[in-house]
Amino acid sequence: MAERIGFIGLGIMGRGMAANILRAGFPLTVWNRTPGRADELVAAGAQLASSPADLAARSDIVISCVSDTPDVEAVLFGPQGAIEGARAGMLMIDMSTISPQGAQQCASRLSERGIGFLDAPVSGGSEGAARGTLSIMVGGPSELVERAMPVFQAMGKTITHVGGHGAGQTVKLVNQILVVGTMLAISEALVFAQASGVDLEKTLAAVSGGAAGSWMLSNRGPQVIRRDWRPGFTIDLQQKDLRLVLAAADAVGAPMLATSTVFHLYRTLQAAGLGHEGNHALIKALERLAGIEVGQPQNNS
Numbered sequence: 001m002a003e004r005i006g007f008i009g010l011g012i013m014g015r016g017m018a019a020n021i022l023r024a025g026f027p028l029t030v031w032n033r034t035p036g037r038a039d040e041l042v043a044a045g046a047q048l049a050s051s052p053a054d055l056a057a058r059s060d061i062v063i064s065c066v067s068d069t070p071d072v073e074a075v076l077f078g079p080q081g082a083i084e085g086a087r088a089g090m091l092m093i094d095m096s097t098i099s100p101q102g103a104q105q106c107a108s109r110l111s112e113r114g115i116g117f118l119d120a121p122v123s124g125g126s127e128g129a130a131r132g133t134l135s136i137m138v139g140g141p142s143e144l145v146e147r148a149m150p151v152f153q154a155m156g157k158t159i160t161h162v163g164g165h166g167a168g169q170t171v172k173l174v175n176q177i178l179v180v181g182t183m184l185a186i187s188e189a190l191v192f193a194q195a196s197g198v199d200l201e202k203t204l205a206a207v208s209g210g211a212a213g214s215w216m217l218s219n220r221g222p223q224v225i226r227r228d229w230r231p232g233f234t235i236d237l238q239q240k241d242l243r244l245v246l247a248a249a250d251a252v253g254a255p256m257l258a259t260s261t262v263f264h265l266y267r268t269l270q271a272a273g274l275g276h277e278g279n280h281a282l283i284k285a286l287e288r289l290a291g292i293e294v295g296q297p298q299n300n301s
């Protein structure tokens with residue numbers, strides 16, 4: 001019989017991930033801090049829990065996808081947290097991006113109660129969450145990864161067991177260094193293209209399939225030139241990831257030249273009240289330096 005899944009956190013990512021679990025045929029219970037966000041999933045057949053504790057009592061595997069390390073601690077260990085409804089033999093999987101140390105602490109607190117834990121952060125954006133094509137980076141024991149595999153396969157295409165507890169989060173931070181470095185290069189390139197007067201649509205068409213192509217360029221480049229700042233991933237959450245990267249890099253003594261530049265550029269955008277915009281709005285920081293605007297606004301409603 002399929003394991004009963006409980007899903008905590010129905011934000012931009014969690015909503016699509018939970019919908020794919022339901023579509024794959026797992027019995028699903030959901031909980032979200034802001035209850036209205038569960039309506040669509042409940043209409044599609046999910047059960048609604050009254051708290052993370054209630055959700056855990058009705059589930060064999062609990063998945064969380066919330067914002068930051070303290071938020072994961074709150075939904076697992078806070079008042080009415082999942083641990084209050086949990087029993088030995090359950091598995092908890094955190095798919096948020098949090099600190100590797102935070103993930104290791106969750107694992108050891110849960111193991112005291114006989115509960116398994118995996119850190120399994122994701123990449124692939126809101127599009128990947130909706131389409132079930134996420135990359136999932138998993139840290140934890142092999143037997144638990146094997147147990148979780150059918151549910152991972154409902155949400156993702158590339159599922160990689162990268163090491164023990166915390167390793168999934170470390171690899172996710174590697175991913176974020178690559179993402180923001182790429183976004184900085186895209187921003188710089190499009191400011192140059194605009195300043196030089198070439199057609200931006202044709203420029204993207206010409207370079208996207210070549211050696212400079214990337215997911216960020218194909219998915220966010222067109223949004224930038226349309227000046228569509230709706231978030232697949234907000235600046236505030238991206239900045240949270242960069243804070244985690246810089247702390248982890250400091251601990252191992254790795255220099256972070258591009259990443260720290262992007263961290264400070266995003267900080268200027270947050271100070272300007274743009275933290276809710278998509279991470280591709282990074283270009284606005286360079287536009288301010290250059291004194292030009294890239295692309296044309298369109299009707300994005």
Ligand code: NAP
Pocket residue numbers: 009010011012013014032033034037065066067068070071072074075095096097098122123124125126232233234237241
């Ligand atoms: P989001 O749309 O802002 O959603 C955040 C979710 O976490 C919401 O359901 C929110 O509940 C819940 N939450 C936050 N703090 C909470 C707390 N203290 N207690 C209970 N619930 C809490 O964020 P998202 O884009 O889905 O991202 C979720 C996670 O995935 C983050 O760790 C992010 O870094 C990671 N991620 C995101 C992307 C992306 O492209 N968006 C890609 C890869 C990984 P409310 O609805 O009540 O606010």
